[in-house]
Amino acid sequence: MDSTIIKSLLEQVGNGTISPDDAYKHLKNLPYENIDFARIDHHRAMRTGQPEVILCQGKSNEQIMRIAEILTEKNRLILATRAERATYDYIKDSFSNIEYHEHGRLISIGKFPEPVTERYILVATGGTSDIPAAEEAALTAMAMGSSVTRLYDVGVAGLHRLLSHIDTIRGASVIIAVAGMEGALPSLIAGLVERPVIAVPTSVGYGANFQGLSALLTMLNSCAPGIATVNIDNGFGAGYMAAVINRGNLV
Numbered sequence: 001m002d003s004t005i006i007k008s009l010l011e012q013v014g015n016g017t018i019s020p021d022d023a024y025k026h027l028k029n030l031p032y033e034n035i036d037f038a039r040i041d042h043h044r045a046m047r048t049g050q051p052e053v054i055l056c057q058g059k060s061n062e063q064i065m066r067i068a069e070i071l072t073e074k075n076r077l078i079l080a081t082r083a084e085r086a087t088y089d090y091i092k093d094s095f096s097n098i099e100y101h102e103h104g105r106l107i108s109i110g111k112f113p114e115p116v117t118e119r120y121i122l123v124a125t126g127g128t129s130d131i132p133a134a135e136e137a138a139l140t141a142m143a144m145g146s147s148v149t150r151l152y153d154v155g156v157a158g159l160h161r162l163l164s165h166i167d168t169i170r171g172a173s174v175i176i177a178v179a180g181m182e183g184a185l186p187s188l189i190a191g192l193v194e195r196p197v198i199a200v201p202t203s204v205g206y207g208a209n210f211q212g213l214s215a216l217l218t219m220l221n222s223c224a225p226g227i228a229t230v231n232i233d234n235g236f237g238a239g240y241m242a243a244v245i246n247r248g249n250l251v
Helices: 003-014 020-027 044-048 061-072 085-094 130-143 156-163 164-169 183-192 207-220 236-249
Strands: 032-034 040-041 077-081 098-101 104-110 120-125 147-151 173-177 197-201 227-229
Touching: 003 020, 003 077, 032 120, 040 061, 040 156, 061 077, 061 104, 077 130, 085 098, 120 130, 120 164, 120 183, 120 236, 130 147, 130 173, 130 197, 130 236, 147 197, 156 164, 156 183, 164 173, 173 236, 183 197, 183 207, 183 227, 197 207, 197 236, 207 227
Parallel strands: 120 147, 120 173, 173 197, 197 227
Antiparallel strands: 032 040, 077 104, 098 104
């Protein structure tokens, strides 16, 4: 437990700002808060610099709202990923500064921070159908204080579309390459730059794509160095890792 938090609580008790009972409740719930259907990790922001994120998939709207209510008490910005419009409509009246990001299937509650560095992350997609995973990645990176440049629909079916933006590609500190079908985009980009490339396979494609498995295997088997691959459709994981790299020693 962070000693500065304990010291702050003792000072608040001493000057009468809060009661000893309130201080006790705060300490009791500091590591995590058990609300029966979830154990909300309040220490995560302290450990990693970023608060817990709500994965909406598989949760009821009531559960999502309750978790969001607790997280917003202690965090300036929280994200809810894999969120349906119906979930947003259900909880929106309970929060201020709430927004539904349609393309990324993501809810944000709170204000996005200003970028902590001038370096930027490039998020590129093979096609328009890959945008949901790409937007999840972009919004996650922005929530962690990174600038993001988007470059969508520049896949290998039209190589000239990618090469016409080569300066933007090479100017990024880290690149997230999102692609379905055969998943060749990350390998192509990695052969053009001296930056780390985070490959995101998507479930976009016809039958033999096997819902993203073929793209995943292509990215894992790439002969281009400098590529790290996340799981199928895992834009959140890619955005998080890219932001950590982009921030460098600033965290």
